[in-house]
Amino acid sequence: MKGLSLMEVLIAMGIAIVVGGLLLIIIVNSAGLFYKQSSKVEQGRNINDALTQIRQNIKQSSSIDPTSTPEQLVLKISSIDSSGDIIADTFDNFVFSKDQRNLRFKTFPNALSSRKAQDQIFSTSVDSLNFQYLDLANPPNEVAPVSAVKVRITLTLKQKSGADYETNTATTEASLRND
């Protein structure tokens, strides 16, 4: 039986190491790209959905509660009856806040309201959430929450993506239509 010469074994091992190394690099890079892009897509969707929800609720709110802070927005939204009609001078509280790394949305309906209490999480990778309370001036000035007619929201999501962190920031503004 004819065996392999030492030279043949060395050449074969060399080729195997080079090819294996290249394949490993491809797989690692591919996995990195996969995590990075998946993370970007998920963050983008989270930001879209969260900011759309926040904007829509700001537009409907009658006022901003004085307990609001740069990290917590408390909106007073008119309560509705079972027909979906507004109940005068009765308000439900909608709260958007950063709870550790979660963007949490909670509702506290008035006893007369037909809305159900909710506790939802829009994102689990919040790095920072900032609410700025603005007046009507151009450019707008920052004012106390109770005096605000417009809110600027800046949301930053940060997620581990492979060895690195993926960060995504979006800013939007909405005016109170019922103020």
Added chain:
Amino acid sequence: MINKESGQILILVFVALGVVLFTVLFVIAGSQVYYQNSQYSYNAESALTIAEAGADKALASLNATAGSFNPNPDDEVTLGEGTFSIKITPKSATTKIIEATGFIPNKANPKAKRVVKVEASKGIGFSFNYGIQVGEGGLDIAKDSTINGSVYSNGNITMAQNTKITGDAWVAGGTAPVADQQSDCTLGGICQDYIFGKTVSGQNRQDVAQSFKSAQTKVINKVSLRLKKTGSPSNPTVRILSNSGSIPNKSPVLTSGVLSADTVTTQYGFAEVGLSPAYTLNANTTYWIMIHANSLDNSNYWYWQNDQSKLYGDGEPKWSSNWQAASPVWTAINPGDLDFKTYMGGVATSITGASGVTIQGDAHANTLNTLTISKGAYYQTSSSITADSYYPGSADPPVQTFPISQANIDDWKTQATTLPNQTYTGDISTCQTTLAAGKYVGSITIPASCTTTVGSPIWVTQDLHLLQGATIKLDPNFGAASGTFMVDNFISFDKDDSILGTGTAGSYLLLISNFNSKDDPQARVAIDVAKEGNNGILYSNLGSIHIAKENHLTSVTGWKLSIDKEMQINYDQGLAGTFFSSGPSGSYSLIKGTYQVK
């Protein structure tokens, strides 16, 4: 011998290719989902914007057709990338529900759909943002008295021994009582209209400015502009700008304020705008008052009264289509000076206490004297104060204009006068179960324990006296709307008197005295609440209000306020968006608080 192990590297390559392929496909699929999600968000936002445009269109059409606009809900109107349809349902004789639906791209195959529902009514809305608001006359609180609530005053607050304010106390930077500069065509000039906020003869008049020269080097606190309006233009911003080559210098904006469109009516009147932050003008230097209409709209626009004879002489008016353009073009309005008044500040205002005086919230004023403040003290000068925290060097709070202007009151008077067969001449002193809206030439006395149901607006040319236990109540047919009861001279309360809305939440009856205590040589009181147990909303632009004993009021707004005992303010959140119904000739306005997205 044949090599049975051939092709093993190929398997590894296939594995690697499989991983790469999976990754690529997954990323592409994720991107596709992200694209669709973004597209949906964009479409939903566009549909909402189009629905809002539909609601605006419905409101403008209601006003253009005297309320008869009633479109077919199946009709579609194309706007931009989508369409909208409008449904109008009557809610009451004066209120309609507007439901506007926006579709992207159309109703037949919508990718996104949003419904905006809002109510419109004949009348006008006002915001009473403070339980107690006092003008330049200031607030005097007599010994051992208490105010349960917060106060905003444009004049000094003086608190005698052992008095207390349980909320915040604000005193604005002091304003000189007379205008520093003014142009007023009614003082012998030639008055004419100058329209802006719409396209006139091909001119896109979105920005209008009037220059002036300050007589003093002082802070400017507020401006008044003689305006009227057509339709319902939105609140414009008024800016003070420096002069650069005989045109307004767009940057920096020296100071600014927002004009409440509600205080402007279809008849000319001076509308006040408080300015913030404080800015010091230099004497004999040219500055510009510039007003920017938020849009060019043929249905909702402004008039600024122009003095064709140029009695003022120290300025000139100009217009522009875009004051913020890289090189803004300003065109002279010849001949004329637009009517305005500028009021300077720099008058040190204060909250002055005595022993045992407490403010349980924050205290804001230029000068704080002899006070115990439970929270923050915000001031420039202080003496003998104790507080939880201290903020020396704080800017003076801005002047807050009153929510209802003289033009609003004049408008209601006109409505009262023009109602058919509703002018009554002679004093009334017997118990009337009802008083219809209209003008009453003379005085009215509501006898003890008498309940009178009233329409709105009511204008009494002399006095109103309420004897013990008297009640004035707004007609229940007004529903959630509010009403006004105006008296040219004095209003007096006795004991346990009530001024009530319809009983529906959000409805109030506003009692207004037009008496001018400010210029009265005897400084007589416009509204006198002599005894205890009274309630209601009291308002006087230029009159002083005196509260003698323990009373529970909803809101008090007056040029000057003096309190002898205890006044409790039960401020109602609904006052921040009060809607005052007008007569059949009124135009439709959106009712704040009724906007819903479905």
